[in-house]
Each structure stands twice: as C-alpha cells, then as structure tokens.
Amino acid sequence: xxxxxxxxxxxxxxxxxxxxxxxxxxxxxxxxxxxxxxxxxxxxxxxxxxxxxxxxxxxxxxxxxxxxxxxxxxxxxxxxxxxxxxxxxxxxxxxxxxxxxxxxxxxxxxxxxxxxxxxxxxxxxxxxxxxxxxxxxxxxxxxxxxxxxxxxxxxxxxxxxxxxxxxxxxxxxxxxxxxxxxxxxxxxxxxxxxxxxxxxxxxxxxxxxxxxxxxxxxxxxxxxxxxxxxxxxxxxxxxxx
Numbered sequence: 456x457x458x459x460x461x462x463x464x465x466x467x468x469x470x471x472x473x474x475x476x477x478x479x480x481x482x483x484x485x486x487x488x489x490x491x492x493x494x495x496x497x498x499x500x501x502x503x504x505x506x507x508x509x510x511x512x513x514x515x516x517x518x519x520x521x522x523x524x525x526x527x528x529x530x531x532x533x534x535x536x537x538x539x540x541x542x543x544x545x546x547x548x549x550x551x552x553x554x555x556x557x558x559x560x561x562x563x564x565x566x567x568x569x570x571x572x573x574x575x576x577x578x579x580x581x582x583x584x585x586x587x588x589x590x591x592x593x594x595x596x597x598x599x600x601x602x603x604x605x606x607x608x609x610x611x612x613x614x615x616x617x618x619x620x621x622x623x624x625x626x627x628x629x630x631x632x633x634x635x636x637x638x639x640x641x642x643x644x645x646x647x648x649x650x651x652x653x654x655x656x657x658x659x660x661x662x663x664x665x666x667x668x669x670x671x672x673x674x675x676x677x678x679x680x681x682x683x684x685x686x687x688x689x690x691x692x693x694x695x696x
Contacts, residue, residue, distance in 0.1 A: 459671055497640060497647040504595045506588040507571045513588060515595075519641050520586075524561040528657070529601030529635040530587070532569035538683075539567070539577050543634050545681045549662035550585055564588060568596045568632055580685065599651055601635040603628065613653035636660075 462470075504515045519525045530547070531540035547565065556563055565587040567574055574587050596602035600611045610617035612628040620629050636657040638650040658664065663681075667674045 456672065492650060495649060497649040500639070500646045500648055502594070502598070504590075505593060506566065506590055506595065508586065508588045509571075509575065515639070516641065516644065516646055518562065518564045518586070518588065519639070519646075520562045522557065522560045522562045523641050524559075525639040525641070526556075526561065526563045527599075527637045527639065528563070528565050529596060529599065529633075529637065530565045530567045531601075531632045531634045532567045532573075534569070534632075537569075537573050539581070540634065541681060541683055542678045544581065544683050545663070545678060546634075546657060546660055547581070547583055547585060548684055549660055550583075553585065562586075566590050566595060568602050581683070596632065599635065599637050599648075600633075600653070601637075602632045603630050605630075613656075 500515060506513045506515070506518070508517075515525075518527065528543070528546070530543045532538075533540055550563065553563060563585060565585055566589075567587070568590050570591055571589040574589055578585075578587055590596050594607070597604065597608045603610045603612060605617075610620070610629050612620060612625075612633055615623070615625075617629050620626065633653065634657065635651055635653045637648065640647045640649050658678075661678065664674055664678075
C-alpha cells in the first residue's frame, strides 16, 4: 500500500485537527448506539439448557457464577481437525484479566458444540483461563443461531434466513457452526436474553485490530489469516472461514 503523504508539521496539525472533529462525532454516535443497545427489550429464557463444564453439568444460570450479567462467546469448533477456529482463538487471545468484568457484576464464558475433553485439551494448549463449556448434544447453539442444521431448526445466521444467506453468497453459514456473542441478564432465578451479534459484530473485542487501526498500515490481515498463537513458527494455520 502507498505510504502517507510527507508534509510539514503545520499541515499535519491542520489535517489532524480536521480528523479529530470526525473522531469526536464518531464517539458521540457510538455512545448513542450503545445507549440504544442497552435499551433493547429482553426475552425470558424458559428452556433448561444443560451444558458440560470441568465441574460437570451446568445450567445457563450457573455460567453467571453469581453475577447479574453474562456474556457468552459462541466459539466455533473445527470438527474436522478437532480444534478451535483460528479467528475465534484470535478473539479469545484479546481477553484480559476477567476481574475487571467481574467488578462490574459481569461474567464471560465460552460455549462450543464440541466434546468437553477436546475443549479442555485445546484450552490447555492455548493457556487460557476463560470458563469454557460444551453444548454438544443440546439445543443451545441452535437456539441462538450459532450453529445451523435444518434437521434441528430453521436456518438463521445474523438475522438472515437460508434463502437470504444463499442470495448473498453466504452458503457457508447455512450449515455447521459459526461464531456469535450473546448477552444475558439475571434477575434472581430468572434469566433473560438481551442481545446477540454475529459476523463482524464481535469485532470490537479484537484488541489487535483496535491497535492496528491507529497505524498507517492498518490491519494488513483478514481475521482468518492470524494463526493460533502457538503456530508463529511457519506452520500453516487451520482453515477457518
């Protein structure tokens, strides 16, 4: 790509101040969008989901770990190679000290439609401490449209049905697993679904991109071009769409 134009400090400052006006506008628009998201209505969860964690069976309410809010990242599993998706791994690498979220009465957990033994093996390989649960054999991934199988439920991904996905050339999302982020709120023993996002929706959690977006060369790679962090030794990363 072409490098930025070379100019004087005065001309740079003029251009930087013009950009600052747009940055402030974008910040205010983002704040308004966040407020609108917080004001979305919510839906009560009336199904007893059973997940598998290191401590055995767990219901959705158990993932809150006593806190009021829960964020679930639907982590895409590569069943052909029995390992986590590189793009999802790139996102989880950005997760910091969970105590900051916990101090705001919020828990974060990963859920994958994969055997718990495989999840635990991969989590150990990656060195992650984020709670991670298996939804294998259950409806959880399908009900929140992170997995698609017409034999289980009507196809839907990113709020588009099968026909719409196919018309947009997105047939990949009409079957198998995808990625998503879902948010839940607990009021006593009642659990409510407040938000889910797909596609580029969870992109704000990719801290590497947030850093690179501030640089002249930008992102340089698509999200699926980043390998598992233990593969920066010339090996080919596992394919992930």
